[in-house]
Amino acid sequence: MFRSIRSDFAIIKERDPAAIGFWEIIFCYPGFQALSLHRISHKLWRYKLPLIPRLLSHISRFFTGVEIHPGARIGKGVFIDHGMGVVIGETSEIGDRCLLYQGVTLGGTGKESGKRHPTLKDNVVVGAGAKVLGDISIGTNTRIGAGSVVVKNVEPNSTVVGIPGRVVDQRGTKTNPLAHSALPDTEANVLRNLMERIDQLENEILGIQDLMINIQNNNKNQDLIIGESQNLRDKEIIEFIGDKSQE
Numbered sequence: 486m487f488r489s490i491r492s493d494f495a496i497i498k499e500r501d502p503a504a505i506g507f508w509e510i511i512f513c514y515p516g517f518q519a520l521s522l523h524r525i526s527h528k529l530w531r532y533k534l535p536l537i538p539r540l541l542s543h544i545s546r547f548f549t550g551v552e553i554h555p556g557a558r559i560g561k562g563v564f565i566d567h568g569m570g571v572v573i574g575e576t577s578e579i580g581d582r583c584l585l586y587q588g589v590t591l592g593g594t595g596k597e598s599g600k601r602h603p604t605l606k607d608n609v610v611v612g613a614g615a616k617v618l619g620d621i622s623i624g625t626n627t628r629i630g631a632g633s634v635v636v637k638n639v640e641p642n643s644t645v646v647g648i649p650g651r652v653v654d655q656r657g658t659k660t661n662p663l664a665h666s667a668l669p670d671t672e673a674n675v676l677r678n679l680m681e682r683i684d685q686l687e688n689e690i691l692g693i694q695d696l697m698i699n700i701q702n703n704n705k706n707q708d709l710i711i712g713e714s715q716n717l718r719d720k721e722i723i724e725f726i727g728d729k730s731q732e
Contacts, residue, residue: 492561493520496582511565514563516585519551520634523559530555557591560607573600580625588614594636606641 497504497517504510510517522545530538538555546552550569557573560581565571567587573579574600577591589611593601603617606624610629617623624641633651644654709711 496562515549516568523553526555576603578604586613594619654682
């Protein structure tokens with residue numbers, strides 16, 4: 486238990502540039518405090534003591550804003566950053582060196598007994614406000630984008646975003662756990678592709694209209710004139726999907 490607490494302390498020093506000193510982490514990091522208290526309550530839970538583990542968990546939630554059921558299994562070097570609103574269910578399992586941000590829920594679905602909460606393998610990053618629900622497995626080195634809702638198993642080395650969560654990248658290599666800005670904007674990419682196809686169709690229609698006018702005027706040798714549509718030049722569309730020319 487104490488080795489796990491030391492590894493929790495070390496991972497904060499490694500991943501958080503704002504962590505300055507020993508006492509600051511001890512007294513000012515609710516995620517560290519919640520994990521430390523959980524490791525004690527989990528030990529008591531394994532000894533099948535009544536009430537005391539749940540009471541300690543409740544006290545921890547009151548002071549830290551992090552709710553961890555005493556039955557949850559949490560590996561070494563886990564970092565709950567900020568932590569407010571994090572909920573970790575009874576049968577959840579979290580591997581080594583995982584990173585959870587505020588508002589994350591590892592919850593169950595329904596009232597079934599037995600294993601009903603997620604399993605996070607090693608080096609998983611779960612973004613702020615993300616929900617991982619049910620008895621599912623999240624593979625090693627996976628990143629889950631902020632606000633996503635994941636209800637299906639995820640293979641290792643994946644990036645998951647959206648509601649419901651979809652795998653949008655699977656490089657097969659380990660990614661930087663702190664590189665949140667590198668998450669792809671899949672919705673913008675899909676919209677940009679659709680708008681480009683609409684542009685192409687509008688151009689062709691404009692060209693056909695010009696050609697029909699020329700035919701009616703007996704200018705049979707006139708080439709097809711391609712007009713210019715405006716979809717991707719509209720200000721509202723550019724603001725929503727971004728200007729790809731400036732990337």
